[in-house]
Amino acid sequence: MAAFVVYSLAFTVLPSLYPTAPLIDRLMAASACAFLFLLSILGHELGHAFLAKRHDIHVDGISLWILGGVAKLSRQAQTPKAEFEIALAGPLASLIIGLTFSGAALVARSQDIVGPGPAVVAWLGIVNVLIAASNLLPASPLDGGRILTAAIWMRNGDAEAARLHSARSGLVAGLALIVAGVSATIVFKQPLRPWISALVMGMFLLGAARTEVIGAAIRRRFNHTDIESITSFHPTAVPGSTPVDRFATWAGIDHQHIAHPVVHWGHEPVGYLTPALGATLSPAERSWTSVAQLAVPSDVVPRAWNTESVDVVLQRMETSYPLAVIHRVQDNQILGTVSQAQIHQLMTSPDWWGRLPDIEPTSKPDFHPVGS
Numbered sequence: 486m487a488a489f490v491v492y493s494l495a496f497t498v499l500p501s502l503y504p505t506a507p508l509i510d511r512l513m514a515a516s517a518c519a520f521l522f523l524l525s526i527l528g529h530e531l532g533h534a535f536l537a538k539r540h541d542i543h544v545d546g547i548s549l550w551i552l553g554g555v556a557k558l559s560r561q562a563q564t565p566k567a568e569f570e571i572a573l574a575g576p577l578a579s580l581i582i583g584l585t586f587s588g589a590a591l592v593a594r595s596q597d598i599v600g601p602g603p604a605v606v607a608w609l610g611i612v613n614v615l616i617a618a619s620n621l622l623p624a625s626p627l628d629g630g631r632i633l634t635a636a637i638w639m640r641n642g643d644a645e646a647a648r649l650h651s652a653r654s655g656l657v658a659g660l661a662l663i664v665a666g667v668s669a670t671i672v673f674k675q676p677l678r679p680w681i682s683a684l685v686m687g688m689f690l691l692g693a694a695r696t697e698v699i700g701a702a703i704r705r706r707f708n709h710t711d712i713e714s715i716t717s718f719h720p721t722a723v724p725g726s727t728p729v730d731r732f733a734t735w736a737g738i739d740h741q742h743i744a745h746p747v748v749h750w751g752h753e754p755v756g757y758l759t760p761a762l763g764a765t766l767s768p769a770e771r772s773w774t775s776v777a778q779l780a781v782p783s784d785v786v787p788r789a790w791n792t793e794s795v796d797v798v799l800q801r802m803e804t805s806y807p808l809a810v811i812h813r814v815q816d817n818q819i820l821g822t823v824s825q826a827q828i829h830q831l832m833t834s835p836d837w838w839g840r841l842p843d844i845e846p847t848s849k850p851d852f853h854p855v856g857s
Contacts, residue, residue: 489551490519498608499601506601514601518609523549525582525613529620530556532578533571540567552689553616565639572631576617583613624658625651626693645705649839652701655694656837662687695837702839703832707796712789714844715828716811717743718821725749725756725777729763732776736760742826744808747780756780757808759824781806789823790814799828 494515499506526549533556534544543559562568587610593603621629630651637647666684669675723732723745736743741761746754758780763771766779787809789798798809807825812818835841 487519487523490522491515494518494605494608499604502604503601510601514605517602518605521609522612525579525609525616526554528582529575529579529616530554532574533558536567536571536574540564540571542567542571552685561644565635565644568631568638568644569635572628572635575628576620579613579617579620583610583615583617586610586613622658623651624655624690624694625697626655627690630655643705645701645708649698649701649705652694652697653838655690655697659687659690659692659694662690698837698839699835702835702841704796706831706841706844707799707828708794710795710831710844711791712793712795712798712809712811712823713791713820715795715831716791716821716823717827719819720745720822722746722748722754723758723776725775725780727776728772729766729774729776729779730768730771732758733760733763733771742824742830744810744822744824746783746822747776749777754783756782757786757810757822759808759826761824761826781808783810786810788812791820795828795831798823799825802828 491512492515495508495511499511499514503511527547530547530549534547537544537556537558540562542562545557545559547554547556558571562571586606590603590607590610593599593606620627621632623629623633625631625634625648633654634644634647634651637650638644641647662683666680666687669680670677720743725747732745733741736745742759744757744759747756747758748754755777758776762779763774766774785806787798787801787805789801789809789811791811791813802809802825809823811820811823813820831844833842
């Protein structure tokens with residue numbers, strides 16, 4: 486990014502304004518400008534980071550790249566207000582920086598100070614104001630898209646639905662920029678060079694918005710799907726002395742991720758185990774290791790109500806074990822089990838507009854006893 490700024494200023498912008506300026510002067514002014522431009526982008530991202538920390542969101546770092554920068558937040562905003570304030574902080578910082586440089590350029594002009602130096606200061610002012618304005622375009626992942634997310638979220642109360650709508654606007658905006666650039670250069674025979682930035686920005690928006698569509702659609706499904714809809718109801722109990730390899734063979738390829746209760750002498754479960762967990766052992770170890778030795782003890786297995794959302798249960802698994810026992814709210818009876826791998830099967834890729842295929846209803850596993 487810095488090299489592009491130096492080349493553009495030293496060999497395109499400044500020669501048109503000051504054709505008699507020595508090359509070394511142009512290069513020095515352009516290099517200083519590139520450095521200040523990077524600091525401006527950093528200032529934009531620091532605006533996001535500062536507001537994120539005010540809303541108790543940890544900032545893992547800031548990355549600068551050819552199309553700008555990104556503040557890496559540890560999690561998403563939890564309220565529409567936080568989403569709005571964090572998003573607006575970046576453009577506001579760019580606007581302040583742009584007005585500061587523009588004011589400095591006006592002061593230099595009033596003092597009849599001319600040359601490459603004042604020219605690049607004016608350039609920095611204009612570019613930072615344009616960055617602030619372009620980032621307010623209501624299309625994710627731009628800051629304006631986040632502001633749109635906050636507005637929709639505040640209205641309907643559904644964060645992921647709001648993010649999905651904003652991501653769709655990013656798809657439309659990206660496609661529009663690409664169509665405009667291609668039409669201008671191919672249909673209307675205009676030079677390609679003025680439209681390169683539009684084409685690059687369009688491709689960036691299209692790709693980034695597609696990623697956001699996928700994330701928002703899947704997170705929305707997790708938030709709106711009851712864990713009962715993917716529960717394996719009353720899976721067959723497995724004697725604790727059963728070797729792991731025999732357990733895996735009995736379960737079959739299609740049921741490797743179903744968590745089964747492990748019992749001793751037909752009593753209450755002493756633990757839970759999926760056949761897939763035995764894959765971490767060598768073939769020899771699987772032959773002599775019993776399921777009781779490998780099972781997750783019952784008293785530490787995460788528990789969940791059948792009415793809880795998939796997202797809530799998944800978060801509980803991620804801080805403990807990759808399976809859970811599901812209880813019915815009405816009478817606290819155990820309905821069945823769910824494994825993390827079963828939840829991940831919901832992560833099917835949506836279509837370009839963010840529509841996901843319907844969830845196939847689960848049925849009770851039709852297993853024969855292990856000993857049969």
